[in-house]
Amino acid sequence: MKDNHSHFFWPSYTDLMTSLFFVMLVLYVLTYVRLRSTITLQKEKLTVIEAVENNLQPLKKDTTLFVYEKEYKRFKLSFDVKFPTNEYNIGTVENYTTTVAKIDRAGRKLKEVIDRLREAKSANAKLKNVSYILVIAGYASKFGNENHNYVLSYNRALSLWNYWRSMGINFEGQEYADLIDLQLSGNGWGGIGRVQDNEHDNQRFLIQIFPKIGDIN
Numbered sequence: 050m051k052d053n054h055s056h057f058f059w060p061s062y063t064d065l066m067t068s069l070f071f072v073m074l075v076l077y078v079l080t081y082v083r084l085r086s087t088i089t090l091q092k093e094k095l096t097v098i099e100a101v102e103n104n105l106q107p108l109k110k111d112t113t114l115f116v117y118e119k120e121y122k123r124f125k126l127s128f129d130v131k132f133p134t135n136e137y138n139i140g141t142v143e144n145y146t147t148t149v150a151k152i153d154r155a156g157r158k159l160k161e162v163i164d165r166l167r168e169a170k171s172a173n174a175k176l177k178n179v180s181y182i183l184v185i186a187g188y189a190s191k192f193g194n195e196n197h198n199y200v201l202s203y204n205r206a207l208s209l210w211n212y213w214r215s216m217g218i219n220f221e222g223q224e225y226a227d228l229i230d231l232q233l234s235g236n237g238w239g240g241i242g243r244v245q246d247n248e249h250d251n252q253r254f255l256i257q258i259f260p261k262i263g264d265i266n
Contacts, residue, residue, distance in 0.1 A: 093175065094262070096175060097175055097176060097179060097262060098260075098262070100169065100173060100175070100176060101166075101176075101179065101260045101262075104162070104165055104166050104169050105162065105166075105258070107158075107161070107162055107165070108124060108158070108159070108162045108258075109124075111158055112127060113127060114126065114127055114128075114151065114154055114155040114158050115127055115155065115158070115256070118242060120242070121241060121242045122257075122259070123255055123256065123257040124255065124256040124257070124258070125253060125254065125255050125256070126151075126152075126155055126253065126254050126256075128148065128151045129148075129250075129253075130142055130148055130152070130252065130253060130254060131143040131144075131148075131249070131252055132205065132252055134192070134193075135193070135197075135201065137187075137201055137204035137205040137207075137208050138208050139152065139208045139209060139211075139212045149212075152209070152212065152213075153216055156212075156213040156216060156218045157216075157218065159218075159256065160218045160220075162258075163181075163183070163220060163225065163228070163229065163258075166181060166228060167224065167225065167228050170228060178262065179260055179261070179262050180227060180228055180229070180230060180260070180261045181228060181229055181230070181258055181259065181260055181261065182230045182232060182257070182258070182259055182261060183220055183229050183230065183231050183232070183256075183257070183258050184232045184233075184234055184255075184256070184257040184258070185206045185209060185210055185231070185232075185233050185234065185254065185255075185256060186202075186206055186233075186234040186235070186236050186240070186254065186255040186256075186257065187201075187202040187203060187204070187205030187206035187207075187209070187233075187234070187235050187236065187254055188202050188205075188236050188237070188240065188243075188251050188252060188253050188254070188255065189201050189202040189205070189235075189236075189237050189238065189251065189252060190248045190249055190251050190252055191238050191248050191251070192248070195237065195238050198237045198238055199235050199236075199237030199238070199239075200235065200237075201235070201237070202235035202236055202237045203233065203234070203235025203237075204235070205235070205252075205254070206233045206234060206235060206254065207233055209254055210231075210233055230261070236255070240255075
């Protein structure tokens with residue numbers, strides 16, 4: 050009886066170990082395939098991000114019109130745009146001729162960069178699910194009524210946008226329908242990175258453009 054039980058045990062033990070081996074092998078193969086797929090996907094995402102960054106380089110390098118604030122990942126106009134108290138229309142800015150000429154050039158430079166983003170998306174299949182949020186933000190100095198200045202700063206952003214559109218620069222045009230999500234913002238007294246030593250310098254415009262990356266695969 051003892052021998053019969055012993056002979057029965059060893060084949061069963063062998064079958065069990067063989068089964069466990071195959072289970073471990075299958076789990077290893079599945080893990081390897083999953084990790085390889087994840088690594089490949091991450092490389093694809095990195096390629097897309099690098100392509101986006103390269104296409105934004107011209108805007109970062111043109112310091113005559115824009116200054117890139119690296120710590121806040123945004124652009125600001127490199128020149129002053131000063132409004133009289135409670136004014137928001139571009140037609141009222143101080144040093145009108147010089148300032149408006151720079152605003153015009155800044156709009157055309159921004160359009161040039163966005164057109165480059167559109168061309169890159171059309172030429173590179175990896176960018177087909179990439180679009181961009183473009184934020185035009187107006188600010189106000191901390192004088193007067195806070196609520197009023199939030200509305201004022203929004204109207205300044207709207208006035209800038211209307212001016213650019215009057216010059217034929219329209220980021221809501223049909224050609225940008227699948228590329229640009231335009232948002233106008235009035236930051237009023239809020240927002241990070243405000244100028245601390247001269248409140249008047251917070252009468253300014255900030256431009257933010259950042260990608261929305263959909264599914265890579």
